[in-house]
Amino acid sequence: MSFLQSLRRGARFAVACLGLGALGACTTIGPSPWEKDLMARKEMQVSAYAPLKAADNHVYFSKEASSGGSGFAGGGCGCN
Amino acid sequence: MQLRKRRKGSVREQIAALSAGLLAVSGIPAAAQDNPYAPVSGVQDNNFGPGAAYSELDAALLVYQEAGGRVQAIEPSANLAVHGAHGETFSLGLIADAVSGATPNGAVPSDQVQTFLTPVMLSGGHATVTGASGGSTIISLPGIPAVRQYTAAANTLPMDKGFHDHRGAIDFNWSQPLGHISDVGFGGGFSREQDYQAISGNAHIAQNFNGDNTTLSLTLNTELDSSFPFGGVPAPLTVMSGALKSPSTRDKTQLGFVVGLTEVVSRRWLLQFNYSFDSQSGYQNDPYRIISVVDATSGEPTANLYENRPNHRQSQSLFLDNKFDFDPFVTDISLRYFKDDWGITSKTAELSERINLGRSFFIEPDVRWYQQSAANFFHYFLNGSDPLPAFASSDTRLGKFSSLTYGMKVGFNLTGRTELDLRGMYYQQTGDGHPADAIGQLRQQNLFAGTKAAFVFLEYTWNFH
Amino acid sequence: MAVSLSSAATLSVDRCGCDYLAVFRAMATPCEVRSDTDDATQAHAAAEAVEAEARRIEAKFSRYRSDSVIGMINAGAGHEIEVDAETAHLLDFADHCYRLSRGLFDVTSGVLRRIWRFDGSDRLPNEDQIRQMRAFVGWHHVVWKRPVLRLAPGMEIDFGGIAKEYAVDRALAAARGITDAPLLVNFGGDLCVSGPRRNGSGWKVAIESVDKERSAAGLLHLSSGAIATSGDARRYLLKDGKRYGHILDPRSCRPVEQAPRSVTVAAGTCVEAGLIATLAILQGKTAEKFLKREGARAWCIR
Numbered sequence: 001m002s003f004l005q006s007l008r009r010g011a012r013f014a015v016a017c018l019g020l021g022a023l024g025a026c027t028t029i030g031p032s033p034w035e036k037d038l039m040a041r042k043e044m045q046v047s048a049y050a051p052l053k054a055a056d057n058h059v060y061f062s063k064e065a066s067s068g069g070s071g072f073a074g075g076g077c078g079c080n
Numbered sequence: 081m082q083l084r085k086r087r088k089g090s091v092r093e094q095i096a097a098l099s100a101g102l103l104a105v106s107g108i109p110a111a112a113q114d115n116p117y118a119p120v121s122g123v124q125d126n127n128f129g130p131g132a133a134y135s136e137l138d139a140a141l142l143v144y145q146e147a148g149g150r151v152q153a154i155e156p157s158a159n160l161a162v163h164g165a166h167g168e169t170f171s172l173g174l175i176a177d178a179v180s181g182a183t184p185n186g187a188v189p190s191d192q193v194q195t196f197l198t199p200v201m202l203s204g205g206h207a208t209v210t211g212a213s214g215g216s217t218i219i220s221l222p223g224i225p226a227v228r229q230y231t232a233a234a235n236t237l238p239m240d241k242g243f244h245d246h247r248g249a250i251d252f253n254w255s256q257p258l259g260h261i262s263d264v265g266f267g268g269g270f271s272r273e274q275d276y277q278a279i280s281g282n283a284h285i286a287q288n289f290n291g292d293n294t295t296l297s298l299t300l301n302t303e304l305d306s307s308f309p310f311g312g313v314p315a316p317l318t319v320m321s322g323a324l325k326s327p328s329t330r331d332k333t334q335l336g337f338v339v340g341l342t343e344v345v346s347r348r349w350l351l352q353f354n355y356s357f358d359s360q361s362g363y364q365n366d367p368y369r370i371i372s373v374v375d376a377t378s379g380e381p382t383a384n385l386y387e388n389r390p391n392h393r394q395s396q397s398l399f400l401d402n403k404f405d406f407d408p409f410v411t412d413i414s415l416r417y418f419k420d421d422w423g424i425t426s427k428t429a430e431l432s433e434r435i436n437l438g439r440s441f442f443i444e445p446d447v448r449w450y451q452q453s454a455a456n457f458f459h460y461f462l463n464g465s466d467p468l469p470a471f472a473s474s475d476t477r478l479g480k481f482s483s484l485t486y487g488m489k490v491g492f493n494l495t496g497r498t499e500l501d502l503r504g505m506y507y508q509q510t511g512d513g514h515p516a517d518a519i520g521q522l523r524q525q526n527l528f529a530g531t532k533a534a535f536v537f538l539e540y541t542w543n544f545h
Numbered sequence: 546m547a548v549s550l551s552s553a554a555t556l557s558v559d560r561c562g563c564d565y566l567a568v569f570r571a572m573a574t575p576c577e578v579r580s581d582t583d584d585a586t587q588a589h590a591a592a593e594a595v596e597a598e599a600r601r602i603e604a605k606f607s608r609y610r611s612d613s614v615i616g617m618i619n620a621g622a623g624h625e626i627e628v629d630a631e632t633a634h635l636l637d638f639a640d641h642c643y644r645l646s647r648g649l650f651d652v653t654s655g656v657l658r659r660i661w662r663f664d665g666s667d668r669l670p671n672e673d674q675i676r677q678m679r680a681f682v683g684w685h686h687v688v689w690k691r692p693v694l695r696l697a698p699g700m701e702i703d704f705g706g707i708a709k710e711y712a713v714d715r716a717l718a719a720a721r722g723i724t725d726a727p728l729l730v731n732f733g734g735d736l737c738v739s740g741p742r743r744n745g746s747g748w749k750v751a752i753e754s755v756d757k758e759r760s761a762a763g764l765l766h767l768s769s770g771a772i773a774t775s776g777d778a779r780r781y782l783l784k785d786g787k788r789y790g791h792i793l794d795p796r797s798c799r800p801v802e803q804a805p806r807s808v809t810v811a812a813g814t815c816v817e818a819g820l821i822a823t824l825a826i827l828q829g830k831t832a833e834k835f836l837k838r839e840g841a842r843a844w845c846i847r
Contacts, residue, residue: 030293031347038405040749040764042499043434043442044350046342046401051140051157052489052503055537058155059144059507063531065452065478066418066426068338068356068397092812092821092839094645099817102638103714105630407562439744495745 133165133545140539142177147532150239151181167263168256175251180244184529186369186474187238188461190381191521193231194238197322198368199311200226216241219322227322237529240368247273255284262288262295275367277306286340293344303334309367316388317468320370332362348406354399364389371474376465379520383464387473389457395420408436412446423456424478432487440493448485454478460515460527476529481511483530497543507533558585558592563743567592571599572607572709574733578716581742582726591720595730598716605631606704608655615702623698633692635704635711642820643684649827650820651795653696655703656681661800663791675798682795710773710819713737737771737815752809752844767811773819775826776807776846792826803830807846810836 031039042048061067142155155177162170185196200218216230232238249272255265263286271278286297307313312325336358343351365387372381401414416428432446455478457471487505494500509530518527558567565588567578578595580588607613611620614632628636639652660670660678670678681699688695696702704711709732717730717737728739729748738748747766752774765772775792794801808825812818821841828835836843 028291028293030290030344032291036344036347036751036764038347038407039344039350040766041405043410043436044403044405046350046352049501049539051138051159051539052501052537054157055140055142055155055535056505058142059505059533059535060450063477063507063509063533064426064450064483065420065422065424065455066395066397066416066428068336068358088838089840091645091824092841095642095820095824096813096817098638098641098645099812099814099820102634102711102816103718103814105634493745 134163135544136161136163137542137544138539140537142535142537144533144535146181147534149182149241150531151179151183151533153177153179164256166257169254169265171253173249173251175247175249177247178244179247182239182241183243184476185238185240186366186371186387186529187232187384188372188374188381188474188522188527189232189235189237189525191234191524192380193234194381195229195231196238196240196370196384197320198228198230198240199322199324200228229322235525237526245273245275247271251280262286263297275307275309277308279304295340295342297338297340297342299338299340301334301336301338305332305334305362306330307332307363307367313363313367314386316365317385317472320384320386330363330367332360332364334358334360348404350403350405352399352401354397356395356397356399358393358395360393361391364391364393366473366475369473369475371459371462371472373462373464374519374522376463377520379518379522381461385462385472387475388471389455389473389478390422390471393420393422395424410434410436418452422478424453426450426452432489434489442491444489444491446485446487446489448487449482450484451482452480454480460518461522463519474529476509476511476531479511479528479530481509481528481530483507483509499541501537501539501541503537503539505535505537507531507535556592556596558589565589565592567595569596569599571596572603572712572732574709576732577730578720579729579731579748580720580724580726581728582724584724584726587724587726591724591726591728594719594723595716598719599712599732602708602712602715606635606708608701608703608705615704618694618696619701622696622700625693625695627692628694630692635707636689636694636702637691638707638816639704640684640689646824646827648684648796649794649824650706651682651684652702652704652706653684653687653700654682654793654795654798655705656699656701657793657795657798661791661793679798682798706823707816707819709733709735710771710815713771713815735771735773735815735819738767738769741768765811770811770813771815771818772809772811773815773822774807774809775819775822776805776809790826792823794827801827801829804828805832805845805847808832808836809844811842 038044057067138157138159138161140157140159142153142157144151144153144155146152155175157173157175159171159173187194187196216228219227219229230240249269251267251269253265253267255263258264264284266283267281269278269280271280280301280303282299282301284297284299286295288295306329308329311322312328313330314320314325336356338354338356340355341351341353343353345351367386369387370384371387373383373385374381395418397416397418399414399416401412404411404413410433412430412432412434414428414430416426418424418426418428428448428450430446430448432444434442434444436442455473457469457473458475458478458480459469459472460474460479462468462472485505485507487503489501489503491499491501509532511528511530513526513528514523515527518525556567556569558565560566561579563581565580565582565585567580567588569576576596576599578592580591582588604610605614608615608619610616614628618626618628618632636652639650642650643652657678660674662668681697681701686697686700687702694702713730713732713735714737716732717728717739720728720730721739727742727748730737736750741747747768750765750767750772752765752772776790790800790804790806792801792804793799804826808822810818810822810825812821821836821839821843825832825836825841825843825845833845836845
């Protein structure tokens, strides 16, 4: 096999590897998709229990000077 | 060439029948062939996740009570979220609250009885008072508009006992993936009570990277508030009176943004970091709140003035939240640092520990510590011999204090699709009620008007297709 | 059976979270069995039943083994062969699917692997080769009168398109006969669950993406039914920038044109899901329309 042919073969092999390797998530930082089972649980969701967090934030907003921070846009009521 | 166009779904039906037939003759009983399309009796489709369109309904009730006969509130709410099969979400929320009780009016306690005057709402010739119950009297003299009068006993923190208010609010949100963008959306809200209205809007965009382990988001939010207090908007730092005032409304606008980063650091650790910026312009006073002017020697209140706060307020905050899942323990630690140009800085730390006991029950105790510095125009009182400052407020909300919250949440996973959560919380503010610059009789008084409060919150969540 | 003795030596069953996870290799695929139970004995017994069934089906229907039923059928091409009941059921199924799909699903298309080798290279067969192979492809050339099968010389039967899904369904049924514990049987991405987990929630299944940037297309909560994926993520040819997926259209004897890279379908059984996924890919560029018209619960990746 000539040098060029082997080079081409290597390149093709590399492309095939990238195609297969991407599934193995070898270039991401952090867990792979099958390791994110715990993240799907309700207690690990950032947006879970929204009414409860809203109730807490309502109390803090009406009694304290700071508002928001956790992404919840405080306010909307006259408890100023 | 395609399959001949037949009745919709007919090919799949036939394949389903053929497959069932194949497996049946080869010895697999029919019970093994649960079909997620057609709910078979006795089999529940509990598929809630991407690709499944489902809805979630939340109904909640908050009951809130402050110590010492102060504010109490009941707040029912309902929220509906509809999830489409391709990541779209629409949510609609309704909330109502009824608030009543006593609230400090901002004046200092005195060793003498104090009398306060406020306007009376006149509607169609009849006098309406925001709660004549609780110690207010209406005084009307011929030729002079009626006023409401209430007193504070000696050596007690002056409170306006008769206030109550009803509020209703609605909010909605829409979000969906768009092309290569992971999520875009917008939302709005409207809230109205007897003397206040707020209209809000927001828009956001978010992008996932790194195999969906990293999410960057930007949210813009804006709000237009209108204050229309009973009796009109008082001119700032004027003497409290029962006269009708004008203008009748003042507005405030708010504009802000939040930049967020969410990172799945490892299988068990989720991290969230937010930077928020907020800018408010317009009327930011509490139109009912006063500040006492006291005699420079005796410390006796000589006049009560309506408070005044600056027209502009700009604030920033940094927020960090960490969630750790070490089954059956889930720990949540969050920190927040806040700073604004009114001179207030605050620090918040919150810790909660969820303990899953068995499959359908959990308890979650939590504790929150908070500390804030006073606004640079906060005063417990004004010294009569000093010139009047441009801005002054004695609202505890802007003062220096720290607070502790103790809470406990319990949750019951009733079926695969419903959950009942109950939370109790106790909140206590602590501040220095005996500042060094207290004059005369004020040295004997506790000037701190902070709260102790408790609430109970009940929430029922129901998922359905 | 000799099969189960050797399997007992290679079967590893370990605790994984709340489950027992058994892992083995069969049908050239990584296989796993998850049992949501605290009873190690039950988990072992269920896993062994699954492995036994997988190896049985592999031994019986593998085209790589001359002593398999398929091997014997293919060796006997040109003659009449009487098949056993299970093979007869599969041939009936293949016959119905061939007619239902108007020739797209064809168990005689396996011979095409002699000219189409999907190894990531750029070696495509030429026109002559394709024309020659055409003569040996087509279920309509087969005489099937249960229980007797007659293949024309040079033709082959290949159950590769449904064997794995069939094995999943049968293996799960075998394990369900042994234990009531919630089970998930997964043969290389084709999987089926016995029902919801002990706590009532669904099994969390990540749907793989074929794109480099995204490692998962989504997370599904499955509390009933099965999932099967058809696609070119692992086997393809690449020539002049054009990607040739390994699903061949038996009518043209070429890879399907403009097919989605991957189709994942959720259905009541793995056989059903696999067949719908395969039919969808065979639609080529109208795959999504087909799935939508059929009301299938599916995800396409292009």
